Amino acid sequence: MDVTHEGEAISVRFVPNTDLTVGSHRRASQSIRLVRTQLKRFADAVETKDGGVTAHFLMADMNAVSDFISRIDEKLDRLRNEKITIKMLEEILLLTPLERQRWTKDGRLPAAGNSYIDRGQKIRLWTYSPDVVARLWKNPEIIENWRKADLASGSASAGQSD
Incomplete structure (x- = not known):
């Protein structure tokens, strides 16, 4: 200030x-x-x-x-x-939901915990470390390399989202 x-x-x-x-x-x-x-x-x-x-x-x-x-x-x-929510993560890193899901699942994008919302049932949402997100945001080539690796392995179509 x-x-x-x-x-x-x-x-x-x-x-x-x-x-x-x-x-x-x-x-x-x-x-x-x-x-x-x-x-x-x-x-x-x-x-x-x-x-x-x-x-x-x-x-x-x-x-x-x-x-x-x-x-x-x-x-x-x-x-x-505070941990970064999935919507913030996708906004910051310009990810599709499918990229976020795949990279969280395979460990490239480590989740830092969960939050829950109640929509008639409890829905678990991943949260992410602000330090990890900041590192990826400052180094966009990391995500580009992940996309290239996915394209080379044939999982690029999984990264596309409507």
């Missing part, structure tokens, strides 16, 4: 970085909502624009604002460490 201080007024600006979002628009939106909600509790004015949130504290004590920002940073750290 960027903090500017002019007289008794303090401005705080948050724009999610790729370290937090790993390229996910969903996670970026989630982080902006989290920060905006927290800032609205104490700031005199909060605005969301240009892919981030800005808060203005008019008669603020810098120590109090710093403590407040530290608490928000702790919440963002928890978000950063």
Whole structure:
């Protein structure tokens, strides 16, 4: 977070970085909502624009604002460490559902756990480590090599999805 201080007024600006979002628009939106909600509790004015949130504290004590920002940073750290859902994974790595399923099943894309949703019955969904996803996102050649290997082995049609 960027903090500017002019007289008794303090401005705080948050724009999610790729370290937090790993390229996910969903996670970026989630982080902006989290920060905006927290800032609205104490700031005199909060605005969301240009892919981030800005808060203005008019008669603020810098120590109090710093403590407040530290608490928000702790919440963002928890978000950063949350496991990645299948929809986020597919968005971040530009995978088809069939690629994700095949690569999870054969171990190339290790699942980090499960989450469950209740749709009349419990449905298990894989979740993925943010560190593994970040590594793959930063090294897209890994996924390209997986696709080439699948094509060479004749399982390329399994990677196609409507």
